[in-house]
Amino acid sequence: MSIDGGGVPHREGRTLMLLPNLPEESQGPGAKASGKVFYNPAMAGSRTRSVLLFRHAMDEGMLGDGTVYALDGLTASGLRARRWLNELSSERSSRISATMVDLDGSALEWAEASHREFPPSNGGGSLESTKGDLRVAVLSSGRHWVDIDPYGSPIPFIDSAMQSMARSGVMEVSATDTAALTGSSRTALMRRYGARVRTDSLSHDSGMRVMLATFSRVAARHDRSIVPLVSVWDSHHLRVSFRVLKGVSAANELEDNIGWRVHSPTREEVLASIGSGLHHGSDIEQLPMHCMLPLEFPLDRSDPRVSGPLWVGPTGDKGAMSSMTEERALESCGPEFTIDDPLGWDERRFEAERRKVIRSVRHISEESEVISASHLIVVDDLAAWLGTGAPPSPRKIVGTLREAGHPAGVSSYGRPSFRTGAPWESIVEAAMSIQPPM
Secondary structure, eight states: OOTTTTOEEEEETTEEEEESSOGGGOOSTHHHHHSSOOOOGGGHHHHHHHHHHHHHHHHTTTTOSSOEEEEEETOTTOHHHHHHHHHSOHHHHTTEEEEEEESOHHHHHHHHHHHHHSOOTTOOSEEEEEESOHHHHGGGSOEEEEEEOOSSOOHHHHHHHHHHEEEEEEEEEEEOOHHHHTTSSHHHHHHHHSOBOOOSTTHHHHHHHHHHHHHHHHHHHTTEEEEEEEEEEETTEEEEEEEEEEOHHHHHTGGGGEEEEEESOOHHHHHHHHHTTSSOOOOOSSOOSEEEEETTSOOOTTOTTEEEEEEOSOSSOHHHHHTOOHHHHHHHHOOOOOTTOTTOOOHHHHHHHHHHHHHTTTTHHHHGGGTTOSEEEEHHHHHHHHTOSSOOOHHHHHHHHHHTTOOEEEOOSSSSEEEEOSOHHHHHHHHHHTSOOO
16 A cells, blocks of 8 residues: 555554554564565564653753754664654653654655654654665764664664764664574674573573673774663563763773673682672572673683673663653553544553553563662572472562562563572572472
8 A cells, every 4th residue: 555545544652653554464573574564563662661761861861951863773664763752741852853764765755654644742853764774874963862673683783873872872772683692593693793692591681781792892992881771672672772971981991891691600600700799799508500700700612601791780770770660651652542533442452552551661660679680580490490390489589588688579581580689598598488388
């Protein structure tokens, strides 16, 4: 169907758009490769979190006081930029000058048609489009916000995007080359990211940490440093969002946040991890499942227990993550039922969309309290490690650890898991205490 033919109206969050066909016809990243459909419903949660992070960054002064120059690179449907303008308050969105970039002229035509047909409800901000290569377009001016959401690896776009960043800004990067980043395609992982990842239950977390380590090295080449804000494994993709700051001194401290993750570490390795501040102090009578080690620790890189080099610091920021509450998500992005809805949605359809908005931030705010903790533990792994049979409920073990005075929270990671700063022996004690009787 041509744009002149009207297209099919659709809603995501609070924002309406026109599509050449129904979104149900395409699910997952393969749609981008086909060249036929360029709206991916599987990224709806990512776009919701982007709106909330944009709101937090503006409120915290990360983007300066004036006009915020934002770029939605590889924009496809243009929905991410349009949601920024439509779902942020008028006071916030009026500061945004957003640019959509894509090589597909037809995609941009549909994005522009959507913007004309369904302009921002608050009337704020400006939106323009650029047909061309993101790597060229991004350098046309300084940027406070850059979003990179490619089909496949983001590596080809990072260097030019990093050069374009203002003195203080935010970059969000998605990667759908998860087979590489999680260690299944070892040669692709080494070729693109210069790392290796153990294929275990934490491989997606390791993949996000490899991304952060890679991007921090790119930033350092341009006298910049990064501060992770939110890192999420969602369905088919990994996504990291981070603040970019200009300054030589912070860039020189690059290696402080890069190191290794080791499965089934030795006593010597655990002691080194504790000594470097990467692991909670412990009597190490029982060795943990994993630990982080600094980059300079002498390791055999071919050891199958080892993942890295990767980011060993926190993968998120307490303030940014704590702002992603269900209440705030609904306030910004949840659609409100109206009888004269242009799509003809009934109350049940609206409620389903509101539930999608809520799911996109599940556990993120709670996890913010322990994002700097030493341990991310998948409960299936814990049960297998301890030989206890059925895995404990993440919620129950978190409650037990909190009662004992230890910081703990259910994780937003894509497998049932929790984060805690408790010593390993306390984790074992808590897990054993809630096991059902044999």
